[in-house]
Amino acid sequence: MAESATMSSSSPNQLFLGSFIHSVALGQLQYLHNTAICVNSSGKIVAVKQDCDRDTAEQTLLPQLGWALDSVTITTAQDGQFFFPGFIDTHVHAPQYPNVGIFGKSTLLDWLNTYTFPMESSMACLSKARRVYSQCIRKSLSHGTTTASYFATIHVPATNLLADLCLSMGQRAFVGRVCMDQLAPDHYLDESPEQSVSRTREVINHIQSVDPEYALITPIITPRFAPSCSGQTMTALGELQKETALPVQTHISENNNEINLVKQQFPGIETYTDVYDQHGLLTDKTILAHAIHLSESEADLISQRQSKVAHCPCSNSSITSGEARVRWLLEKGISVGLGTDMSGGYSPSILEAARLASLVSNHLAMPGVKWPENATDEERNKVKLSVEEVLHLATRGGAEVVGLQDRIGGFDVGKEWDAQLIKLNAVPEAEDGVGSEYGGNVDVFGWETWEERIAKWLYNGDDRNTSRVWVKGRLVHEKK
Amino acid sequence: MAESATMSSSSPNQLFLGSFIHSVALGQLQYLHNTAICVNSSGKIVAVKQDCDRDTAEQTLLPQLGWALDSVTITTAQDGQFFFPGFIDTHVHAPQYPNVGIFGKSTLLDWLNTYTFPMESSMACLSKARRVYSQCIRKSLSHGTTTASYFATIHVPATNLLADLCLSMGQRAFVGRVCMDQLAPDHYLDESPEQSVSRTREVINHIQSVDPEYALITPIITPRFAPSCSGQTMTALGELQKETALPVQTHISENNNEINLVKQQFPGIETYTDVYDQHGLLTDKTILAHAIHLSESEADLISQRQSKVAHCPCSNSSITSGEARVRWLLEKGISVGLGTDMSGGYSPSILEAARLASLVSNHLAMPGVKWPENATDEERNKVKLSVEEVLHLATRGGAEVVGLQDRIGGFDVGKEWDAQLIKLNAVPEAEDGVGSEYGGNVDVFGWETWEERIAKWLYNGDDRNTSRVWVKGRLVHEKK
Structure with a gap:
């Protein structure tokens, strides 16, 4: 190359x-x-x-x-x-790279089953993972992405390989072994909360061995999202976070059916955000991807816990998740960065994510029933993100989200x-x-x-x- | 080159x-x-x-x-x-090409005054027009656009030059001299309805002299849009259409403030669509750009008259115009094609327009107050446009819109x-x-x-x- x-x-x-x-x-x-x-x-x-x-x-x-x-x-x-x-991609799934652009008319839950789990589980094959991850990193770097927060898969060897490739190709990265013990097909699940933790530790140990000071590569604790994690697994990962002080990444409030699933799964817990909070995962080092359909109180809790948000407009428009209210999140004092979310999002480019963040904010401002009849142009225009604002999210905003605001951005x-x-x-x-x-x-x-x-x-x-x-x-x- | x-x-x-x-x-x-x-x-x-x-x-x-x-x-x-x-760009403003990406947080009416009229009026300078139009056509061809329906400016020499350049560079084109006698600055207006017609005739005569059979280049009658045309001008252009049987292009129902302006301007006429209809401009050879906020009866009238729609999703999302309901237009039997609408839209690419047509249709399908509480996923998914559908709009759909369905697409x-x-x-x-x-x-x-x-x-x-x-x-x- x-x-x-x-x-x-x-x-x-x-x-x-x-x-x-x-x-x-x-x-x-x-x-x-x-x-x-x-x-x-x-x-x-x-x-x-x-x-x-x-x-x-x-x-x-x-x-x-x-x-x-x-x-x-x-x-x-x-x-x-x-x-x-350099751009900061605060949310991206490396093993999904071959699927970019392939989502049809799906939405989150059927998209996972139809496209995502089959591709991710195939990373058990290391030579395939090497081919996919090399191309993903190369592509990401060519678009000016100098830092990426990657979800890998449940496979330890392939996750370690992703860390090694980032290190050798020179991309600053957070590399997370995906933890989940339900929702996906049996062959693509952790068998127990203990396994989620022990395999995550294996990856942490590997990264420590190749980059002891996390100069370039940092392990990140990665419960996929509440619907695919038992309470025990989330609790165990929350404890691991407390022990290691490592960052956490997961998804939140992307899609209405997903939110309903979380409600069914945790009937005693009021909101999706509370679920993470009660399992020790809503930390000041937690990156929450999407955050579209949050209630006022959920956003307040996220702000209080100083958790961060990865806004993924390309993904949200592609798999019809919704329009995240970035201005509203920012006004609550929440740090927001941008994510490509490949392959929910089709584009490897954070410049494209910034462009689409602008367009999505315009969609939020459009006249229509979302706004009271007497809303003024000024009120509506306020939610629009400017050129300068989306480029901030792409760089300095992203640095805050990944906790590197003192080092990059x-x-x-x-x-x-x-x-x-x-x-x-x-x-x-x-x-x-x-x-x-x-x-x-x-x-x-x-x-x-x-x-x-x-x-x-x-x-x-x-x-x-x-x-x-x-x-x-x-x-x-x-x-x- | x-x-x-x-x-x-x-x-x-x-x-x-x-x-x-x-x-x-x-x-x-x-x-x-x-x-x-x-x-x-x-x-x-x-x-x-x-x-x-x-x-x-x-x-x-x-x-x-x-x-x-x-x-x-x-x-x-x-x-x-x-x-x-080849792709068909059913709506594009060649003189606005240098402004692509430059629109800030503007919406239609302030966008016209801030960015568009100053750039367009500068095409009075032929050497500038040559530089801008050459680059616009070159760029458009490089993206696979083999046919474009161009708005030029009010200037006859520059409009003729645009036709000449399309002919020599080999792009199939409809070239329209823009007619308007109000709304824009005085120096960038026709002085009378007669002038709108006589200068349009000059361009028609020029195109006839360089491409007598309209093998590649066709003149197109171009009243900018109702707010910038007096009733007399629209009537005169409607008569010219009847006499010449040439196609017509204009804008309709792009922005709520624009629609209110039309209501004020023509208090006796019920709808924006009726305005064009009553001035003889709603023909089966009329290309209507945008068509976002149409009422049921307006869409029915457009369908009845067999007028066509140029859907411009990049523009509509960029200058916050709204989300055109393409599925609804198609179900009424209206032909729909895609337009880049540079520079309301930033991209010269119809592939990007197709991509954004897909995303905009997804935005229309998103859960939220636009839909009744009990709307099913199936009902919402129906408005989404598939990969195959947007590529149809980009080619065969566009051919219908420009009336060349027997020759291209x-x-x-x-x-x-x-x-x-x-x-x-x-x-x-x-x-x-x-x-x-x-x-x-x-x-x-x-x-x-x-x-x-x-x-x-x-x-x-x-x-x-x-x-x-x-x-x-x-x-x-x-x-x-």
Whole structure:
């Protein structure tokens, strides 16, 4: 593969020059032009200097750091190009990658039985898992996803393999062995709560052996979702969380039939959110995917517990789950990131997830019976997410959701260099003129403001615009 | 440009071999494998022969047609590749192309004033129009759009240029000079109904002079929409339609504020649809874009008049217009096609429009207050559009909408060869194995059925999968 050729396992000191764009707060992109960023050999940002061209950087910045010029790798974003923080996919199922786009008219519960369980259970075959996981990670990296929170399957060897592949291909990842002891076919279930825990421990031990400080790969406790877990299993996993302080990921309130199933299963517990809470799984390190049909009190409880939400608009629109009220969650102080949720969602791209987060928020704002007759345009418009807001969710928001807000998500001194270099096409001035053509569908005519270029990238950008991708300073993808 | 080099203005007889997939009825894709299609030098399909490999075609089919082998150009879809009918974009604004993705949180009326009228009016400059229109057509062709129904601007020279460019670049097109005498800024308005008509006639005359039989380019009468046209202008354009029998295109019922404006403007007329009807514009050759908020009686009238609908889901979700009820329109016997509606819609791709038509139909099916409490899953699922259905709208449905159902939209003898050759990536069997990599995001592992491959293409395909594009037998785009 072409990517492998460009990867090096240890990095020299690096100097990045040009335009850097990142989200500094919800709805607020900062544009740093003519800027220099220095990244040390551990992949950490040690300097961000504005009004600093190459000469200035070489003459003043590098000497200040004590870096000899000939030991520094220099990467420059040319005119019109820019660096952007790597995307964070807060919810994705690696074993479902081959099924992207294949969901027909199904909704959650029949989708699981028809498409998902058969594919996932086939990861018992390690050579198949290697082929699927390699392609999934490669694809995800090529779209600028520098961190992903993966659901694997119940299989320990394949889950360990996923962790190994992320480590060798250089993607920052949370890797979770899926735990479930009901709902799926017998051959694709844990036999007991003890087995859920012991097999999860096996994966934790493996990851500790290959990445002892969780520098790149972190194990994550993964009860699939309440309908597929007995109370005992959830309790056991909740205890494991308490013991290990590891993060947790699961699904919540995606689909009405699912919610009814949870009600039947736990008749004594008032809400779906309470089910997780009462089993010790609603922690400040818990990532809850979907969170569409929550009641007011459920959202309040999630906020109180400081659990996080992975919003997966592509999935929610594809398998007809519903429209998550992101503005409402944010206003409750809940951290929200974006997830591709492959293969409930068809797209491997968090840029597409951001685009669809915008469209789904528009659907929530549409006039119709969802709104009182006298709702004003202003009230309705308020729920819409702006370009800047969805790009925040894709980066800094996602960093909060996976608990790495101190390490990734923006270009701040002390953070690690998880970044992508973005190139947009410049349309030639005349038929016989010279433009720059990187492929893809973002055409810049030259009169656009930077804000407009970013909007164009959000709505028409794809992996062709993602020219290079770095994780922790290491180049992990370069466009062919 | 690379495309130009591959274009020839006259074609030899051609033989196409391999897999052909097209829609034969709503929801019904036909898969023709190991098939041969012969296209004569006028670009017309003269034979479709199943169970016919290259040898058989050369030994029996070509002799039957009296075609000498050495005079025939042969194009073969290799294993896993397939020919698909060219897409039909039933609603697109060429002068808005530079604005794709730039719409902020606007809705129709402020979007027009903020983004659209300033860009459109700048097409008074012919060199700018040439740059914008060339790029728009090139982009549209690269996405497999072989026919487009274009709104231009009020400017006759730029509109004529758009027609000339479509003709020279080989895209089948309807080209409409926009007529409007109110709502827009003074400098971007017709001065009178007479001027709307006389300037439309100028464009009709120009197109007649360059393509006398409308073999490729057809003029289309284009009152922008009721709010920007006085009654006199609409009446005059209705009379012009009666005189010329040319098609008409306009917008209808896109946005609630727009609908209220029409009510105020025509207090004596009951509905928006009645406004067009009473001014002679609701003909069986009329393309109505959007048609979101129609009443039952309006849809019935449209059906009765046999007017057509251009469904533009990307636009409707982007500028928060609403969710058009496509199933309901189809059940009333109304022909529905897809439109990109650039730049209300951000994407130049009809494949993306098809994808979003599927998602929008899912949004209509979502549980919530739009549905009565006791609505069953079955009732809700009925409004969802399948993979096969949205691909029908993108091709044969679109052909009906633009009135070319006898000439394009499928691979039938007698139709013209408007087609695209689609290639999907084959993921290598092993890390060191050989796959085929055409770029893009459709990864085929090898176990997928053809139906699943088509679903994968619909949801993750882009212009990278569109390897070659033909219009009327002429190669008009070849992927670099």
